Amino acid sequence: MTNLYEREDAYIPRVAAIHDLCGYGKCSLGVAIPVLSAAGCDVCPVPTGLFSSHTAFPGWYMHDTTDILGDYLAAWAGIGVELDAVYSGFLGAPEQVDIIKQVWETYPKALRVVDPVMADHGKVYPTYTPQLVEAMGTLANGADILTPNLTEAAIILGREWQGADVDEPTVREMILELRERGAKNVVLKGIEHGDGLIHNYVWGDAIDFTETTNAKLPYMLHGTGDVFASTLLAAVMAGRDLAEATAFAADFTADAMLISAKQPNFEDRGVSFEPLLGKVTALLG
Numbered sequence: 058m059t060n061l062y063e064r065e066d067a068y069i070p071r072v073a074a075i076h077d078l079c080g081y082g083k084c085s086l087g088v089a090i091p092v093l094s095a096a097g098c099d100v101c102p103v104p105t106g107l108f109s110s111h112t113a114f115p116g117w118y119m120h121d122t123t124d125i126l127g128d129y130l131a132a133w134a135g136i137g138v139e140l141d142a143v144y145s146g147f148l149g150a151p152e153q154v155d156i157i158k159q160v161w162e163t164y165p166k167a168l169r170v171v172d173p174v175m176a177d178h179g180k181v182y183p184t185y186t187p188q189l190v191e192a193m194g195t196l197a198n199g200a201d202i203l204t205p206n207l208t209e210a211a212i213i214l215g216r217e218w219q220g221a222d223v224d225e226p227t228v229r230e231m232i233l234e235l236r237e238r239g240a241k242n243v244v245l246k247g248i249e250h251g252d253g254l255i256h257n258y259v260w261g262d263a264i265d266f267t268e269t270t271n272a273k274l275p276y277m278l279h280g281t282g283d284v285f286a287s288t289l290l291a292a293v294m295a296g297r298d299l300a301e302a303t304a305f306a307a308d309f310t311a312d313a314m315l316i317s318a319k320q321p322n323f324e325d326r327g328v329s330f331e332p333l334l335g336k337v338t339a340l341l342g
């Protein structure tokens with residue numbers, strides 16, 4: 058079978074992945090690099106921090122890389138690196154938001170994908186200061202594709218978090234408000250209506266209001282947000298529209314969760330997506 062990039066007119070897109078690098082646990086660059094590479098993209102990492110492990114573990118070490126990022130990116134500009142997409146996720150300091158906005162200015166044609174990683178289940182992650190949370194909200198407003206969970210959407214909109222079970226009119230209202238603030242297309246994820254399903258909703262300039270559903274598995278794993286956002290972008294880069302990409306990402310994440318459950322201590326290991334990377338490459342077929 059010929060894949061997309063074996064064709065005569067093949068063009069390999071280049072994606073800057075602006076995320077932390079985590080030694081143990083499944084998240085961030087440790088997910089974005091293999092997933093987007095499996096989709097045939099040229100992935101250029103910009104590490105926002107170095108972590109010994111995902112912060113879901115009780116003890117972790119963090120090194121904030123903010124101080125090196127200016128020189129790091131200036132050196133890219135100096136050698137003429139071109140980008141087709143800028144995918145940002147977990148950040149270490151509010152200054153990193155300004156740095157990402159500068160990257161957007163340097164590469165005005167690049168697709169801006171913002172996963173506003175900062176909170177879940179009504180709680181802000183431990184490394185996120187109020188200043189960083191506020192700055193993340195301003196980044197969200199400039200996204201071409203924004204992928205918040207319900208907690209992150211509520212924070213950006215200054216709404217009180219009322220649990221994962223919000224009705225569809227509220228979902229529409231929230232997405233509309235995020236779009237009015239500037240995000241062009243929004244994927245609002247991880248919503249429950251007490252029907253045993255997880256619902257993801259997509260709406261934007263490029264796509265009508267669409268819902269995808271998956272059976273809710275009876276456990277949560279760290280890394281699912283990053284697997285979801287990375288596989289969604291992989292599908293977009295492979296030419297899928299945002300509704301198809303959302304369905305692909307939701308199915309892939311659920312399948313990876315099922316595989317994970319076969320591993321010892323799987324709730325510690327996080328989501329094991331590696332055996333399924335062939336499904337990402339199959340997007341190119």
Ligand SMILES: Nc1ncnc2c1ncn2[C@@H]1O[C@H](COP(=O)(O)OP(=O)(O)O)[C@@H](O)[C@H]1O
Nearest residue numbers: 177206246247273274276281282285307310311
């Ligand atoms: N328990 C689950 N069962 C099925 N799918 C899940 C489950 N947990 C997460 N997912 C899928 O992964 C997506 C992102 O996961 P989630 O944990 O909500 O992200 P985040 O880490 O950003 O909060 C969800 O929207 C859903 O499609």
Ligand SMILES: Cc1ncc(COP(=O)(O)O)c(C=O)c1O
Nearest residue numbers: 084111112147279280281282283
């Ligand atoms: C270091 C680190 N990276 C990334 C994430 C995002 O992880 P998830 O995909 O579980 O939302 C987290 C969340 O706490 C984290 O601690």
